[in-house]
Amino acid sequence: MKVLFIGDSITRGTQSVDWIKMIEKDHPYWTMDNVAANGETLTKLSERLKTHLQQNSDYHAVVLQTITNDILLPTFKHRGFWFRQAYRYQIKSGNVPAAPPVFEALLRQTVDYVQKHYNIQLILTTLGCINENLLAETNAKLFSYNSIVKKVAKEMNCILADVSEDFQYHLNKGQTQDYCADDFANTAFLDLISCNIGMADKLSQKRKLHLTIDGVHLNSKGAQIFKEKIETAVLLTKEKSLLFI
Template identity: 35%
Template sequence: MKKKILYVGDSITEGISGVNYVKYIEKEFPNYLHINQGLGGDTLLGISNRLMSLLENEEFNYIVFEAGHNDIIIPYFEKQGLLLKMTAKKLRSRGSIPTDINNFKEVLENKMREIKKITNAEIILTTLSCIGEVLNSDLNNKRAVINRSIKEVAKKYKCKIANVGDAFDEKLRRVDSGNYLLGGFYKLMLIDPIFSKKNKWAEKISRHRKLYLTIDGVHINGEGAKIYANEIIETLRGCPDFV
């Protein structure tokens, strides 16, 4: 029976808008069963609760846990136009409730404690990539706070860390990215998911917006997906008994 790798996260992991990093890992490790449970718009609380439900019925060997982008983005939406405010309200109503960045570490600790009680799977936490490619923005400063929390919790609870955030930062410091961020409702929800299905289309969108690792400041293009995949692949290889 194949060993199973579970991926839980938000739209970055789901891969419907932008390029799906999980597909790169599938090609690298074809002898594993790869289960993608990413859900666009989900938050730390929503992702953690979904994972707890999954673990009630199934066992996994490795869990890749990606969460935190929407804990910043949903409050950002709530300060935008009507359609994005409605989107934020809908996400909250389904259980994708954002955690304040000042409480993120405590909530993540509590969830890791609960998850560790019901699974022996090796857990890999990923740090957040970017929220806009301009690194000194207010949203990326909030991301930095969350990334520090993720690293500290990973160390405390003996989780592996796939340090995507630092890899993104290193790359973005060497380029002059545009300040495009998510666009309006129609581009974000309707147009970009269709026109980024293929890598070459995603790259064209990125170039048009003067972006390097994402199509819209958040959802990743092929280069961004390779960073995610490479960081997770190297982390998986460092896990005990991973072959």
């Protein structure tokens, strides 16, 4: 089984617990290419996916994870100096956030392109949360984007890995913190270093978070949800295509 993973920092795994490595541990005979990149919106991801498949299309499945920065990046405009600088840099780099109608059109175009040109099963993922406080404005927006992903997956014959359902279940069980990548130095540098030395769960405990280290990026529990949902979707791909490793 050969799988391509493309997405933002949630999939890249350098600033959180890496759920792809968790899948690799349980499925050592699968070949998994992770080409995710921190900070990317669907606009950039769509372009990179097309370019990558033009160069290498030997995959049974593509896992496409997005949404995060289409919601999170616009909030940077209303924060401190360094957040605003990061926003300008990302825009110049081609990471333009897409409002829901544009996001849906672009997601449909991306799915249509892959399905027309390649014999590859697409797996689309919802997103867990942007702030563990489910009443936060960012999560109201997230509901709209997740609904789009679900609708596109259903209407365009993609497999859906719905992590949002499990996140809501766990976050509704107890008291949650209103925390969403609050400090630029932590978001840009320090959290990445901490995660690389295995301190992700300690960051969560320090900030009294349940599934993430900062309201967005995953701790072990959040990564386990992603791992199980994506793993199930890939196994379904394998079953549908009658491919055996």
